[in-house]
Structure formats: C-alpha cells, structure tokens
Amino acid sequence: MTLVYGLITGILFGILLQKAQVLRYDKQVGAMRFLDMTIFKFMLSSIIVSSIGIYLLNDMGFVKLSVKGTEVGAQILGGSLFGVGWALLGYCPGTAVGALGEGRLDGFWGIIGMLCGAALYAEAYPFIKAKILPLGNFGKATLPQALGVSHWLVIIVFAVITLAMFFLFEKKKV
Amino acid sequence: MFKKTWNPYVAGALSGILLILSVWITGHFFGTSTTFVRVAAVIEKSAGIDISKNEHFTEKKGKYGAAALPDWQLLFVGGILLGAFISSRTSGDFKIQSVPDMWRKKFGPSPLKRGIVAFFGGGIGMFGARLAGG
Incomplete structure (x- = not known):
C-alpha cells in the first residue's frame, strides 16, 4: 500500500510540476538569472502552505517532523556543489525526471550523470564521514529552537517576507 | 485540467x-535524491561490482543500499515521470527536445554539447546534494 501511495503522490506532483512549467531549463536557469521567477513562485507558495499545515498537524500530535541534522561544513560545500551542478544541468533531481516525462532529453543525460554522482559519493563516503560531516555539526537543530521563539513566529515572518517578494515579482512582471 | x-x-x-x-x-x-543512491547500488550490483563492503550502501541497516528498493520514494520518482508525461500529453505540451531554447541561443544547437554538460551537471549536483544531506 505504501508503494501505491508513493506512485499516486508522485503522479499528482508530476502533474502539478508540469502545469506550473517548472520542468524547464529556461525557467530554472531563468530564475538563477532573475529573468523569470516562476520557480520561486511555485516553491515558496508550496513552502508557506505546507509549513502552516504540517506545523498545525504537529501541534495537534497527528504528524512527526523529520528534522535533518545541521552540518554546516557539509552543507556549505554540498550546497555550493549542488548550485554549480544545478546551473549546468538546469534541473534538480526531481525535475530532471519530470523534464524527461515531458520530452526533454537533456533530462535523461542529467539522470545518468546523477546516478554516477551518487555512486561516486558512496565511494567517497568513508573520507567524507571522517573529515567533512563533523565540521560544524549541530545535530537536529531548527530555527525556532535556535532563536528560542515559537515556530509560528518564524512561519509568520517567513510568510510576510515571501508575500512581499511575490508583490515585487508581480510589479516587475518577472 | x-x-x-x-x-x-x-x-x-x-x-x-x-x-x-x-x-x-x-x-x-x-524527496528524490536518495533513490538515485539506491538505484546506483542496484546498477553496480547487476554490473558485477562487489559493493558488499561499501560503507555507505551498508550502514544504517542498508537504508541506502539496493535491498531498500522498492520503496515509497522510488514509486514517487517514477510517478513524477508518469505524471509529467500524462499532463503534457493530454494538454498537447509534450515535445521531444534535446536542446533547451535558452541554451541554444547562448551555446548553439549541438545535442552532444548539451548532453555532456547535462551529464556532468547532474553528477556534480547529485554529489553536492548527497553531501548536503538532501
């Protein structure tokens, strides 16, 4: 049943990604070049809605958060490499798969490259685990915890900043 | 719709x-990137490469190994492919394209050039994503 849920969720998400036109190199690199903010509109809308919903369910005890560890060294280095790769490919892992689904063959070469990157990571893992993961390791930290404030304050501030950005996007027509 | x-x-x-x-x-x-690690393990294994001593594929009860498949995320990733296909086919938006328009304007129409950069971009991006934990 878990597998069926995965498939249905993936299909619905794939439809939404396709309809929003975010499965396109032109849109993704367009966002990096501040020419077209479609990706930001899609992602930030999704984050606002889901953070409110998931924290509401969390407060009521219906769901459990899945907090990732904060490893500053690995995340700065990994995030930077991800940025370089994302700019060259023009798709992130999920959108490369979706791009292939709407006929974009460069997505396929990206997927093959990603499988190689994943295999390479597994080979390099002993070194990474010993030397890089321990750099600036804060464990499972969240912003509300670190600031010592309610998570709702963080969500409200985030939502206000995001809505201001949306207003700017619409004004500039990007 | x-x-x-x-x-x-x-x-x-x-x-x-x-x-x-x-x-x-x-x-x-x-999430999608963990699936690439697991599929890479499956491919390496079926290519006859011995990964039984690879620390990453075997740690955390084989969470990142071949035996973790099939799982929710693999079907989620497959679903994205299928959903994008269904959505683009039913709306007439499906189009086979080897070189994106913006790329063509800057770097020319060669699918080989685009494919090579896409391949290395994917490799670097995935390595970085796994390193950053997502």
Whole structure:
C-alpha cells in the first residue's frame, strides 16, 4: 500500500510540476538569472502552505517532523556543489525526471550523470564521514529552537517576507 | 485540467496541500535524491561490482543500499515521470527536445554539447546534494 501511495503522490506532483512549467531549463536557469521567477513562485507558495499545515498537524500530535541534522561544513560545500551542478544541468533531481516525462532529453543525460554522482559519493563516503560531516555539526537543530521563539513566529515572518517578494515579482512582471 | 499552464502560485499551493496529505496519511515527506543512491547500488550490483563492503550502501541497516528498493520514494520518482508525461500529453505540451531554447541561443544547437554538460551537471549536483544531506 505504501508503494501505491508513493506512485499516486508522485503522479499528482508530476502533474502539478508540469502545469506550473517548472520542468524547464529556461525557467530554472531563468530564475538563477532573475529573468523569470516562476520557480520561486511555485516553491515558496508550496513552502508557506505546507509549513502552516504540517506545523498545525504537529501541534495537534497527528504528524512527526523529520528534522535533518545541521552540518554546516557539509552543507556549505554540498550546497555550493549542488548550485554549480544545478546551473549546468538546469534541473534538480526531481525535475530532471519530470523534464524527461515531458520530452526533454537533456533530462535523461542529467539522470545518468546523477546516478554516477551518487555512486561516486558512496565511494567517497568513508573520507567524507571522517573529515567533512563533523565540521560544524549541530545535530537536529531548527530555527525556532535556535532563536528560542515559537515556530509560528518564524512561519509568520517567513510568510510576510515571501508575500512581499511575490508583490515585487508581480510589479516587475518577472 | 487540460489547460497547458496553471498559475504557479496555485500549482505551488496545491503541491503544499499534497505534501501535507502525504505526511499526514503516510508519514512521507517529498524527496528524490536518495533513490538515485539506491538505484546506483542496484546498477553496480547487476554490473558485477562487489559493493558488499561499501560503507555507505551498508550502514544504517542498508537504508541506502539496493535491498531498500522498492520503496515509497522510488514509486514517487517514477510517478513524477508518469505524471509529467500524462499532463503534457493530454494538454498537447509534450515535445521531444534535446536542446533547451535558452541554451541554444547562448551555446548553439549541438545535442552532444548539451548532453555532456547535462551529464556532468547532474553528477556534480547529485554529489553536492548527497553531501548536503538532501
């Protein structure tokens, strides 16, 4: 049943990604070049809605958060490499798969490259685990915890900043 | 439903609702990159490479190994491919394209050049994503 849920969720998400036109190199690199903010509109809308919903369910005890560890060294280095790769490919892992689904063959070469990157990571893992993961390791930290404030304050501030950005996007027509 | 494009704010908000329902009903957050690690393990294994001593593929009870498949995330990734295909086919938006328009303008029409950069971009991006934990 878990597998069926995965498939249905993936299909619905794939439809939404396709309809929003975010499965396109032109849109993704367009966002990096501040020419077209479609990706930001899609992602930030999704984050606002889901953070409110998931924290509401969390407060009521219906769901459990899945907090990732904060490893500053690995995340700065990994995030930077991800940025370089994302700019060259023009798709992130999920959108490369979706791009292939709407006929974009460069997505396929990206997927093959990603499988190689994943295999390479597994080979390099002993070194990474010993030397890089321990750099600036804060464990499972969240912003509300670190600031010592309610998570709702963080969500409200985030939502206000995001809505201001949306207003700017619409004004500039990007 | 069959319109080619939806407003990105609306589609994004609907994705947010989809994520909430997924977490609520099945406990699964959205993610795709771990599947690439597991599939890489499957490919290496079927190519006859001995990965039984690889620390990454075997740690945490084989969470990142070949035996973790099939799982929710693999089907989620497959679903994205299928969903994008269905959506683009039913709205007439499906188009086989080897070189994106913006790329063509800057770097020319060669599919080989585009394919090579896409391959290395994917490799570097995935290595970075795994290093950063997501």
